[in-house]
C-alpha cells in the first residue's frame with residue numbers, strides 16, 4: 523500500500539516496487555525499532571543491531587549496485603525508505619547519512635578495490651558510515667578546514683578535529699575531508715576514507731554532543747593526532763575533494779528535503795486527527811473555522827512541497843539535479859517543515875508542549891534541518907549566484 527497522505531496524492535515516480543519497499547520499511551521501523559524508542563533516546567545513539575537488521579532486510583544501500591550487495595535501485599528507492607522512516611517517527615538510525623550520503627561517495631569515487639572492500643559491509647549494516655567535513659572553527663566555509671593529511675610513505679598522517687559528526691559515536695567508516703595541501707583552499711582538499719577503531723593510536727572519539735532534538739541519533743566530535751591512514755584509502759585523486767563534495771551535496775540536500783516533507787505530512791496527519799477528537803466550546807476543534815483554515819493552509823503547503831520535492835527527485839534520478847535547485851529544495855522545504863510543525867503543534871494547545879505528544883519532539887527535531895547540510899543562509903547565497 524502506498525502512503526498517499528490525507529489528500530490522496532501519490533508520487534508520479536511511484537511503482538509497485540516502491541509500495542512493497544515502503545511496507546517493509548514501515549514494518550521494520552514501527553515493529554522492530556520504535557518499541558525501543560525511549561531507551562534509545564536515553565542511550566543517545568541507535569543500536570548497532572538495528573543497522574544489521576536493516577541490512578538483513580535489504581534496506582541499506584538501496585541505490586548501490588547489486589554486485590556490491592546493494593539493492594540495485596536509484597534515489598527513488600532511497601527516498602521511499604527515508605520518507606517512511608520520518609513518517610513512522612523513527613529517528614535513531616542515521617540511514618540518511620549512511621545510505622543517503624556515504625555509500626554514494628564510495629560508489630561514485632571509489633576504485634573497484636575500495637568498493638569491494640567497503641560497500642558490502644555498509645550494505646549489510648556491519649559497518650556504519652559517517653561523513654566529516656565540519657570543524658570546531660567553522661562549518662559553512664568548508665574551504666577553510668584545517669585537518670591536514672601529510673603523505674608519509676604508504677600512509678597519510680592525519681591531524682585535526684571534526685565536530686557535529688552524525689553517526690560519529692558508532693561510525694566504523696568515515697569519509698573525511700582533509701587538507702593535503704595546506705597552502706591552498708578548495709584545491710587543497712581531499713577525501714580520505716578512515717576505518718575507525720576505538721583505541722587505535724592517533725584516533726579518539728570526543729563527547730557525544732547533547733542536542734535539543736534528535737536525541738536517539740548520535741552526533742560526535744572526532745579527534746586525530748598523527749593518525750595513520752593508508753594512502754590507498756584516498757577517494758579519487760589529491761585535491762579533488764572539494765569538487766567531489768560539491769557534486770554530492772545536491773543529493774545530501776535532497777535527503778534532508780525528503781525528511782522535511784515527510785515530517786510535514788506526519789504533523790498534518792497528527793494535527794488533523796487531534797482536531798477531530800479534541801473538544802472545545804462544546805464541539806471538536808475541527809468545528810472551529812480557524813482550525814480548519816490552519817489545517818487547509820498546512821495541507822496546501824504540504825502538497826505543494828511534495829510536488830516540488832518529486833520534481834527534484836525525478837531530476838536527480840535523471841542525473842539533472844543542479845546545485846541551485848537542490849539548494850532551493852533544502853531552503854524551501856526545511857523552512858516549510860519548521861512552519862508546518864509549529865502551526866500543527868499550536869493545534870494541540872498545552873499538550874503540544876508536553877513530551878507526551880510526539881508533535882513536541884517533531885518541533886525540536888525540525889530545527890536543525892535549517893542548519894545542517896549547509897545552512898539556509900548558505901542556500902540563499904548559492905541560489906543568488908544563479909540569478
Ligand SMILES: Cc1cc2nc3c(=O)[nH]c(=O)nc-3n(C[C@H](O)[C@H](O)[C@H](O)COP(=O)(O)OP(=O)(O)OC[C@H]3O[C@@H](n4cnc5c(N)ncnc54)[C@H](O)[C@@H]3O)c2cc1C
Pocket residue numbers: 619653654655656659660661662663685686687688689733736741890893894895896897898899900903
Ligand atoms: C545535529 C547536527 C548534525 C550534523 N551532522 C554533520 C555531519 O554528519 N557531518 C558534518 O560534516 N557536519 C555536520 N553538521 C554540521 C553542520 O553542517 C554545520 O553546523 C553547518 O554547516 C554550519 O556550520 P557552523 O555550525 O560552523 O556555523 P557557522 O559556519 O559558524 O555559521 C554561523 C551562522 O553564520 C551564518 N553564516 C556563515 N557564513 C555566512 C555567509 N557567508 N553569509 C551569511 N551567513 C553566513 C550561518 O548561516 C549561521 O547562521 C551537523 C550539525 C548538527 C547540528
